[in-house]
Amino acid sequence: MASTRDQAAQVRLANPHLQDDRHDVLYHIGLDSRKHDFKAMFGDTKVVCMGGSSNRMKRLAEDLVAELGIRLPTGQGLVNVIPNTDRYVMYKAGPIVCVNHGMGIPSISILLHELAKLMSLAGATGVTFIRLGTCGGLGLEPGTVCISSRSLNSQLQSHLSQFILGQPVQREAVFDSDLARELLQLASGLNIEAVSAATLCTSDFYEEQGRTDGAICEFSMEQRNEFLQRAFEAGVRNIEMESLALAAITHRLGIRAACMAVTLLDRFKQDQVQLDHSLIAQFEGRMLRILAAFIRSRNICG
Numbered sequence: 001m002a003s004t005r006d007q008a009a010q011v012r013l014a015n016p017h018l019q020d021d022r023h024d025v026l027y028h029i030g031l032d033s034r035k036h037d038f039k040a041m042f043g044d045t046k047v048v049c050m051g052g053s054s055n056r057m058k059r060l061a062e063d064l065v066a067e068l069g070i071r072l073p074t075g076q077g078l079v080n081v082i083p084n085t086d087r088y089v090m091y092k093a094g095p096i097v098c099v100n101h102g103m104g105i106p107s108i109s110i111l112l113h114e115l116a117k118l119m120s121l122a123g124a125t126g127v128t129f130i131r132l133g134t135c136g137g138l139g140l141e142p143g144t145v146c147i148s149s150r151s152l153n154s155q156l157q158s159h160l161s162q163f164i165l166g167q168p169v170q171r172e173a174v175f176d177s178d179l180a181r182e183l184l185q186l187a188s189g190l191n192i193e194a195v196s197a198a199t200l201c202t203s204d205f206y207e208e209q210g211r212t213d214g215a216i217c218e219f220s221m222e223q224r225n226e227f228l229q230r231a232f233e234a235g236v237r238n239i240e241m242e243s244l245a246l247a248a249i250t251h252r253l254g255i256r257a258a259c260m261a262v263t264l265l266d267r268f269k270q271d272q273v274q275l276d277h278s279l280i281a282q283f284e285g286r287m288l289r290i291l292a293a294f295i296r297s298r299n300i301c302g
């Protein structure tokens with residue numbers, strides 16, 4: 001349970017160049033502090049939900065409205081609140097924001113910079129960021145919800161490496177352990193198969209995840225299996241493409257964050273995702289139920 005101090009905490013940026021009263025253009029999410037009233041639009045935000053695809057985030061917002069009985073502004077319905085860009089979409093249902101992050105670390109990290117600035121300028125307090133995604137599992141039944149404890153890069157190290165001004169910078173990629181535990185308990189209470197473990201985050205779906213079915217593959221089946229086994233022994237139970245940036249950026253800024261992703265396949269058994277869309281939607285529904293239980297437990301929707 002979040003403490004009173006956590007609930008009052010504002011998002012604090014880690015950038016001495018930024019003045020509080022600045023004019024700021026959040027270019028990729030199409031928001032401008034001179035044209036939009038950030039406090040009125042986003043000041044009440046408590047949870048920011050993220051996932052790769054735009055339609056999935058729209059569905060998530062619709063499902064949360066139905067599941068939690070959230071009342072929308074009269075005559076407005078659920079609308080994309082960032083229509084000035086087609087990079088991302090964003091829906092707001094009461095204090096919940098649902099935004100898509102695209103695929104991979106560069107796409108989610110641009111979004112995270114702009115979302116953190118947005119939440120800070122809006123004066124939002126006690127905000128939690130949660131990614132709801134899909135992933136490959138290691139030794140898990142498809143449909144298992146993986147809640148990341150930390151994220152490992154493709155060298156199985158728990159940090160995000162970047163080159164800033166030409167110099168290597170490493171940022172620790174860990175998630176809030178209390179929040180991860182809380183989500184795991186909620187899953188268990190709902191009888192949803194879930195684990196909390198390390199997540200491998202790569203910058204590619206094919207070769208970096210050890211798939212032999214990409215357009216290029218220069219390793220053997222034995223090497224593939226050895227890599228997946230090594231990841232498993234390092235504590236990895238799922239593989240995806242965004243958790244490293246989510247963990248590193250939120251940890252650096254002190255934003256409470258979690259990454260939940262449902263497994264679409266067991267990578268020890270296969271490389272191709274062969275599930276049909278209705279089953280994927282059913283699996284994603286498991287994360288919606290955990291998320292809804294989390295939001296209910298926080299009493300933030302009135």
Ligand SMILES: O=P(O)(O)O[C@@H]1C[C@H](O)[C@@H](CO)O1
Nearest residue numbers: 051052103104133134240241
């Ligand atoms: O949240 P989603 O399901 O979009 O994320 C995973 C990781 C990659 O972005 C993508 C690869 O298929 O799916």
Ligand SMILES: O=c1cc[nH]c(=O)[nH]1
Nearest residue numbers: 134135136239240241
């Ligand atoms: O295997 C998978 C499935 C979904 N997303 C990934 O990044 N990998």
